[in-house]
Amino acid sequence: MTASPGEDPDLALLVRVGRGDAEAARAMVARKLPRLLALATRMLGDAAEAEDVAQESFVRLWRQAARWRPGAARFDTWLHRVALNLCYDRLRRRREIVVETVPDRPDPGPAPDAGLDEADAASRVAAALQALPERQREAIVLAYYQELSNIEAANAMDISVEALESLLSRARRKLRTLLEENDDAR
Amino acid sequence: MRDEPNMAWERFTALADSYGADLYRWPAVQRDAAEALLASDAARADGILGCAGRLDGLLDHYRTPLPSAALVGRILAAAPRPALLWSRAKLWWSGLGLAGVGLAGAVSGALALSLATPALLDHRAADWADGQTIFGDVDLDGTSR
Numbered sequence: 166m167t168a169s170p171g172e173d174p175d176l177a178l179l180v181r182v183g184r185g186d187a188e189a190a191r192a193m194v195a196r197k198l199p200r201l202l203a204l205a206t207r208m209l210g211d212a213a214e215a216e217d218v219a220q221e222s223f224v225r226l227w228r229q230a231a232r233w234r235p236g237a238a239r240f241d242t243w244l245h246r247v248a249l250n251l252c253y254d255r256l257r258r259r260r261e262i263v264v265e266t267v268p269d270r271p272d273p274g275p276a277p278d279a280g281l282d283e284a285d286a287a288s289r290v291a292a293a294l295q296a297l298p299e300r301q302r303e304a305i306v307l308a309y310y311q312e313l314s315n316i317e318a319a320n321a322m323d324i325s326v327e328a329l330e331s332l333l334s335r336a337r338r339k340l341r342t343l344l345e346e347n348d349d350a351r
Numbered sequence: 352m353r354d355e356p357n358m359a360w361e362r363f364t365a366l367a368d369s370y371g372a373d374l375y376r377w378p379a380v381q382r383d384a385a386e387a388l389l390a391s392d393a394a395r396a397d398g399i400l401g402c403a404g405r406l407d408g409l410l411d412h413y414r415t416p417l418p419s420a421a422l423v424g425r426i427l428a429a430a431p432r433p434a435l436l437w438s439r440a441k442l443w444w445s446g447l448g449l450a451g452v453g454l455a456g457a458v459s460g461a462l463a464l465s466l467a468t469p470a471l472l473d474h475r476a477a478d479w480a481d482g483q484t485i486f487g488d489v490d491l492d493g494t495s496r
Contacts (some may be wrong), residue, residue, distance in 0.1 A: 185433035194426055202422075203415040216422050223426045230431060244458055286412035294413070309371065309410060315378045326378075333369040344409045 170255060175240040176233075194223070197241075200311060201248050207306045208252040210295045218251045240321065241276035245311065245321045249303060293343040301336035308333055356386035364399050372404035 178196070181189035201222050203217035225247050233240065293304055299323070307318040308329065319329040363385055370376040374385055389396040 182431060185431045187427075187430065187433075190427060190430035194423055198418045198423065198426065202418050206415040207413070212416070216419075219418070220422065220426055223371070227429055227431050243435055283412060287414060290410055290413035305410075308369075309376070310413075312376070315370075330365070330369040334365065337368060337371070337403075340410070341406050344406070 173235055173239050176235060179230050179240055180232055182227070182319060183233065190227075197226070197244060198223070201244070204245065204248050204306060204311055205252055207291075207294055207310055208302065209255060210251070210291055214255055214306075218248055218255065221251055222248045239317070241314075242317050242321050245307065245317075249321065253299070260330070289344065290340075295341050296343060297336055301332050301339065304329055304332035305336045305340070313327070358388045360388070360395070360399075363396065367399050367403040371407045372400040373407065374383075428440050 175193075175196075178189055178193055182193050198219060202215055202219045205218035205222075206212060209215050209218065222244065226244060229243075238246075294305065297305070302320065303322060307313045307321055308315065311318075313321065315326050315329060319326045322329065324332075358381065366377050366381065366385065374382055374389075377385060389400075414484075444461075
């Protein structure tokens with residue numbers, strides 16, 4: 166996975182959005198909203214908050230569309246950065262409000278004889294992701310789920326590629342421990 | 352004879368630990384070297400990738416819902432609108448402004464004229480002598496009185 170510098174696949178559509186082209190706005194929503202919503206859902210673990218973040222990200226996008234100047238950052242990387250910052254705002258607010266400690270392993274969920282259906286597996290992975298330190302979770306979400314290139318993910322996180330790989334490696338190690346231990350307990 | 356792979360097993364393992372079992376997710380600049388190493392000892396590579404692949408399989412269970420129609424509607428409601436109406440309004444106001452400037456010029460010109468030459472207001476243009484102007488009488492030979 167590599168970034169292709171010099172070519173921003175979103176630029177032409179963004180220009181049309183900036184001119185108030187309703188069709189372009191719909192196309193932009195179709196192109197970006199599912200990914201933004203997925204990003205926020207996995208970062209926050211809360212569907213309603215994720216919707217708020219996705220909506221606010223688009224407010225910023227609409228505002229930026231007419232004055233976007235192609236530069237070093239690709240538009241998609243900028244948009245990911247906006248959504249991540251909004252997620253961090255909410256996570257920070259949660260820390261200020263919630264006094265409970267975060268469990269260091271996910272809830273084992275239903276009893277072993279309940280069977281491992283898709284929803285159950287998804288909720289266990291979601292819980293394991295939430296148990297990761299924020300930067301590790303961010304690295305996994307960007308590089309694995311959002312399928313950003315290593316360079317794009319590192320840019321969005323404002324770190325080096327080496328630091329990204331270190332975060333990913335630690336995140337996957339912890340996820341393996343959380344999820345496979347959980348499987349053994351069933 | 353096959354070339355020696357340009358990647359050590361330690362690096363191959365580190366990449367699998369970071370990016371998972373699918374070489375598509377690995378940095379493109381290292382993918383060719385990784386594939387060459389994989390081809391050189393498939394059993395060893397499979398052992399490393401199998402471990403990463405099990406975690407990938409678990410992670411892939413976590414799918415997120417598609418955006419609701421209500422969310423799409425709220426987002427589109429805030430999308431930029433065409434600038435057409437605003438442009439027309441600007442054009443209308445600028446036209447009105449030009450007309451206003453012209454009218455103001457005409458009024459002030461007339462006012463200045465009436466103040467500078469009050470006597471002329473009492474005469475009709477038809478009564479003026481050939482050499483009479485608002486700046487005074489001019490002899491037909493070119494001298495002013």
